[in-house]
Amino acid sequence: MAGRERVRISGAAALCALFVALVxxxxxxxxxxxxxxxxxxxxxxxxxxxxxxxxxxxxxxxxxxxxxxxxxxxxxxxxxxxxxxxxxxxxxxxxxxxxxxxxxxxxxxxxxxxxxxxxxxxxxxxxxxxxxxxxAQQLWDQGRVVAARGDHSLVLGVGRTEESLRDFAALADRAVPAVSDAWGTGWGQRVLVLVPDSLEEMAGLLGSPASSYRGIAAVTTGEVGGAADGPADRIILNPEAYGLLGPTGKQVVLTHESTHVATRAHTGPATPLWLSEGYADWAGYRDTGRAPAEAAPELARAVAAGDVPEELPADGDFGFTDDPTALSQAYESGWMACRLIAEQWGEERLGAFYRAVGAHGQRDGAVESALEKVLGTSEEAFTRAWREYLGEQLTG
The missing domain is CATH 3.10.450.50 (Nuclear Transport Factor 2; Chain: A,)
Known part of the structure; x- marks a missing residue:
């Protein structure tokens, strides 16, 4: 019968149909x-x-x-x-x-x-x-992305207008030449800035809890010693903390983060955070005219009270903890160390010192070796000079 003929299949075909879900x-x-x-x-x-x-x-x-x-x-x-x-x-x-x-x-x-x-x-x-x-989330996971282009920047944001993002692009466009003037032009001289809609969404882009970034105005993502032919670093703003800053503070933050982009290829496992963060702060404050006591208030209060740090901050001092004062003092201490080098040995030597530390093959001895070869001093002598410099600059 016709109906029966339509469903008649060979044994091999029947076997295939029986196991189609598996093979x-x-x-x-x-x-x-x-x-x-x-x-x-x-x-x-x-x-x-x-x-x-x-x-x-x-x-x-x-x-x-x-x-x-x-x-x-x-x-x-x-x-x-x-x-x-x-x-x-x-x-x-x-x-x-x-x-x-x-x-x-x-x-x-x-x-x-x-x-x-x-x-x-x-x-x-x-x-x-x-x-x-x-x-981690990508920016478009959080909503429709709006873009604004500057001469040296691309700013991508969520929950914002193109006009508002152009303000960020203007700050980034001032940051890039400022960094090149301090560090040199041997980097891409372009920055990519992401502006999420909230602290929680910033944390989503970084794949970490929001508590890790509360009070932090911005972070820059990228691999230490990153190759020039890799993905671009992302400067990710915390809209809540960044929004509380005045015009100078906003510019300092973007210049600081742009410095991390510029120095990435010369930042290695041997580079201590006091140097990488201190150099970025030095570049950020370089043309602002801010006095040390104004730019380093927490450290100034400690020094005025007779509590001068014994040593340069360790990497662990830069961790996000419940003690924001200690974190501020770590950043300010690194900045003052780089400021000392720029004043006493010159800005060119400061850049050479940074590169020499990053090029060292291992962490142990990297700073000491660079101090001797580039600055002609020892770690002990530099620490002593830095402590004296804190007293001179932050008191009186």
């Missing part, structure tokens, strides 16, 4: 087949995003990401599927790689979790794209 007909696991199918879907999705093809992107699923990324200048965007759970509402784990035009020389990579659903034709569609467990 493809050619012997390939169905999960591998499904993963390849999802990979093709994500390839189409990435191409549509880069080509700004709204219809093609919509054909791959949710358009939330497309709308949020509309103003982001992407040079590259791709996914690599690493795992697939095809049961129920399928979930794919993927590695996202992307580059920002004129900033990233190598891709930023981050883990993503994509929820999938079958469409009416039986194909896959993406229903959501979110950070994978233990992966």
């Amino acid at each position: 493809g007909c050619g012997g390939q696991p169905a999960t591998d087949t499904g993963r390849a199918e999802v990979q093709r879907l994500l390839d189409r999705r990435a191409d549509a995003l880069l080509e700004r093809d709204t219809a093609a992107y919509r054909a791959t699923g949710s358009t939330a990401g497309y709308d949020r990324l509309r103003e982001v200048p992407l040079a590259a965007w791709s996914y690599r599927v690493t795992d697939l759970d095809p049961t129920g509402d399928a979930t794919a784990a993927a590695e996202l790689s992307y580059r920002l035009q004129d900033h990233d020389r190598a891709p930023v990579t981050t883990g993503r979790t994509l929820a999938l659903a079958r469409d009416a034709d039986g194909g896959w569609q993406v229903t959501s794209d979110r950070p994978a467990p233990r992966s």
Whole structure:
């Protein structure tokens, strides 16, 4: 009968149908087949995003990401599927790689979790794209990204207008030449600034608790000793703490963070935080005319009370703790040490000292070696001079 003939299949075909959930007909696991199918879907999705093809992107699923990324200048965007759970509402784990035009020389990579659903034709569609467990958020995870370009900067923000972001770009555009004047021009001389909408969202970009950054105006992400052909450092502002600063304070912060971008390639495991943070503060305050007691109030109070530090601050003194006074004194101590070098040995020697410490192969002996070779002094003598300098500059 006709109806019976339509369902008659060979034994081999029946066996394949019986195990289709586990093994493809050619012997390939169905999960591998499904993963390849999802990979093709994500390839189409990435191409549509880069080509700004709204219809093609919509054909791959949710358009939330497309709308949020509309103003982001992407040079590259791709996914690599690493795992697939095809049961129920399928979930794919993927590695996202992307580059920002004129900033990233190598891709930023981050883990993503994509929820999938079958469409009416039986194909896959993406229903959501979110950070994978233990992966930090990206700015577009927090809302529609708005962009503002400066001569030396790109500022990306959420919850803000382009006009407001141009104010940040203006500050960054003043910071970059100031850093180049202090450090030299042998760096990219461009900065990328991210402006989230809150402290909590700043912490989300960094993958850490908000309590870690309360009261911190900004941080710069990047790898120590980062290569010039790597992803660009991101200067991430804390809109709450940064917003409390006056015009000079805001400029100092962005110049400080831009200095970290400039010095990154010469900042190695041997570089102590008193030097990296002190140098960034020195560059930030360099053209402000701020007196030491004004720029280092916590340290000035301690010195006036007779509590002059015995040693330069250790790296642990720069940790975010419940004692903001101690943290402030650590930063101010590093700044005063770099200010001393610039005044007594010259700004060029200060930069050479920084580079020499960073180039040292190991932490032990790096500062002592650079002090001897670049400044012609010993660690003991420098510490003694620094303590005397604190007394001279912060009292009276």
